[in-house]
Amino acid sequence: NKNGYDYEKCKETADWLLAQTTLRPLVAVVCGSGLGGLGDSLKDAVAFNYQDIPNFPQSTVHGHAGRLVFGKLKGRPCVCMQGRFHLYEGYPIQKITAPMRIFKLLGVKTVILTNAAGGLNEKYKVGDVMIIKDHINMPGFAGCNPLMGPNDERFGTRFPCMSDAYDRELRQLARHVGDELGFGDFMHEGVYCVLGGPSFETIAECRMLRRLGADAVGMSTVHEAIVARHCGLRVFALSLITNQAVMDYDSEEKANHQEVLQTGKVRSEQLASLVSTMVMSMKHDSGDMLDGMCGQ
Numbered sequence: 105n106k107n108g109y110d111y112e113k114c115k116e117t118a119d120w121l122l123a124q125t126t127l128r129p130l131v132a133v134v135c136g137s138g139l140g141g142l143g144d145s146l147k148d149a150v151a152f153n154y155q156d157i158p159n160f161p162q163s164t165v166h167g168h169a170g171r172l173v174f175g176k177l178k179g180r181p182c183v184c185m186q187g188r189f190h191l192y193e194g195y196p197i198q199k200i201t202a203p204m205r206i207f208k209l210l211g212v213k214t215v216i217l218t219n220a221a222g223g224l225n226e227k228y229k230v231g232d233v234m235i236i237k238d239h240i241n242m243p244g245f246a247g248c249n250p251l252m253g254p255n256d257e258r259f260g261t262r263f264p265c266m267s268d269a270y271d272r273e274l275r276q277l278a279r280h281v282g283d284e285l286g287f288g289d290f291m292h293e294g295v296y297c298v299l300g301g302p303s304f305e306t307i308a309e310c311r312m313l314r315r316l317g318a319d320a321v322g323m324s325t326v327h328e329a330i331v332a333r334h335c336g337l338r339v340f341a342l343s344l345i346t347n348q349a350v351m352d353y354d355s356e357e358k359a360n361h362q363e364v365l366q367t368g369k370v371r372s373e374q375l376a377s378l379v380s381t382m383v384m385s386m387k388h389d390s391g392d393m394l395d396g397m398c399g400q
């Protein structure tokens with residue numbers, strides 16, 4: 105399409121990556137702000153800087169390293185984006201979501217999207233984890249959807265369904281694994297609302313979003329989930345509540361990116377064990393998971 109992120113371009117990038125490594129990941133993980141530590145837990149890792157990958161966008165946000173890491177999580181081959189792209193960085197929406205199509209062409213079946221988000225639900229505390237069960241796509245209401253433009257049927261249908269965007273089985277698995285690991289006290293399931301950013305929300309906006317049914321607010325993930333679902337990937341997503349949205353005119357609290365990154369550090373290890381245990385327990389088509397090594 106006009107932004108140059110068509111099938112051929114994604115294929116060129118996927119083929120380049122496939123030629124660089126023998127790992128054949130079935131799971132891709134996208135690390136949110138300050139959550140890049142997830143990628144550091146990959147074993148036998150091979151990492152590529154985004155600037156060295158053909159057609160790949162560059163990370164411009166602090167807390168997003170800009171590396172694509174191939175490696176194993178609990179023995180399962182994975183690929184991990186340490187750094188994602190956001191609308192507010194000025195990239196076309198098709199470009200920030202192109203990695204989902206590249207993953208598909210690498211042979212990935214499931215994507216795990218993570219983000220840092222502001223808590224709108226009054227029950228949520230800083231440091232809580234929210235399994236995303238649904239989203240509200242505010243930019244989409246204003247005509248900003250990553251699937252705008254000509255539809256390439258090789259990826260998926262013109263009008264994809266979104267009522268099943270966040271895989272029910274994987275949400276169940278996350279709750280189960282969370283309980284087993286003793287994380288039950290700080291895990292929730294809720295609705296994530298995406299805004300364009302980069303300014304944080306006003307008090308009136310937070311109040312409005314809460315009334316509309318959102319539990320957490322951020323500036324990412326939804327575009328990726330839409331493109332991933334369009335091309336038939338299974339999606340699991342979670343938010344780390346890094347700050348509480350300010351709802352009260354008397355409050356002295358101010359949302360800021362430093363606090364977001366700081367909270368990421370606090371939960372880094374627990375998130376890594378949640379994600380790696382989920383990956384270990386995931387079922388893919390028979391044979392898929394055997395080893396994940398090319399030619400074996």
Ligand SMILES: O=P(O)(O)O[C@H]1O[C@H](CO)[C@@H](O)[C@H]1O
Nearest residue numbers: 136137219220323324361364
């Ligand atoms: O969604 P991730 O990439 O985790 O980042 C979140 O944190 C940043 C704001 O601190 C925004 O980019 C918001 O989207």
Ligand SMILES: Nc1nc2[nH]cnc2c(=O)[nH]1
Nearest residue numbers: 220221222321322323364
């Ligand atoms: N929009 C938005 N994004 C965030 N990312 C982390 N915290 C927040 C927040 O409060 N609002």
